[in-house]
Amino acid sequence: MRKLVVLLTVATLTALTGMSLLWWSPGPATTTQRIVVQQGESLSVVAGQLHKAGVIPGSRRSFLALAKLFGSKDPVQAGEYEVPAGTSGENVLDLLQHGSPVQRMMTIPEGMPSIMVQERLAALPFATGSAPLPAEGSVLPDSxxxxxxxxxxxxxxxxxxxxxxxxxxxxxxxxxxxxxxxxAEAITLASIVEKETGKPSERPMVAGVYSNRVRIGMKLDADPTVIYPITRGKPLGRRILRSELDADNGYNTYRRAGLPAGPIANPGKASIAAVLNPAPTKALYFVADGTGGHVFAETLDEQNANVAKWFALRRERGEIK
Structure with a gap:
């Protein structure tokens, strides 16, 4: 009898040793695998997917038995998980119960209009539901x-x-x-600043110019406000027509002084900050300088001279005749 007990004990220990090797030893996967756990799925269901993907050693049934014997009783969490090559059964279970799902990214650049935000939302892979159209200026550009x-x-x-x-x-x-x-006015003005310069260091200065114009009741004369009603903020792809410059639609700042009817894009934090703390300047005008920035002027005579230099530079480049 004693001999039988010893044999049974040895057999049990051998079986437990083999099972522990299955549970704690490196798993069979040779490459990273992605496992998707749907909302409400149990470990029993997910174990079949793990076995099919070659992530767990042994069979689905043996994995469940080991999980019950050695693992946590917590439920698996819905999400998409990356299981690295060689992950043990123990760590696979812990990942699905307590790990972080794969994070995907959506980036909204500064100055993107809401119609393009909606398009970007709609194109997101693996996101669900319809893509709402956000109110213009209501979205903070970021990732x-x-x-x-x-x-x-x-x-x-x-x-x-x-x-x-x-x-x-x-x-x-x-x-x-x-x-x-x-x-609301801060976001509206910031959206114009965002569209008028892509140079971060210039934003407070551009904000200062437009602030000066608003303060004295001078028209902003901002091209992006003319384009917005035509394309909802998308690139126009051509020169602005005279009829568009003359259009009185609530946005065209060539027609009326003051701010347009609303934002023309989603401005970034820096442009909003610039509008709320504009550079101290007497400048009322600015024009491109050929380097990606602008040159600023306090008087119309100075502005006309700067514009003449800009057109001469463009002729030298062959951009205009």
């Missing part, structure tokens, strides 16, 4: 992470919430020199 299966509306809400927090924080620190009388 936003999302998980497989996440609703596009939820991703957009993070971007609009970020804009709300940003404008609230910047508005509280606004300088007395800003011409914006509300947060």
């Amino acid at each position: 936003y992470s999302y998980e497989r299966g996440e609703a596009r509306a939820a991703i957009l809400k993070r971007a609009t919430d970020a804009m709300s927090r940003t404008i609230d924080a910047l508005w509280a620190k606004r300088a007395p020199t800003t011409v914006a009388t509300s947060k």
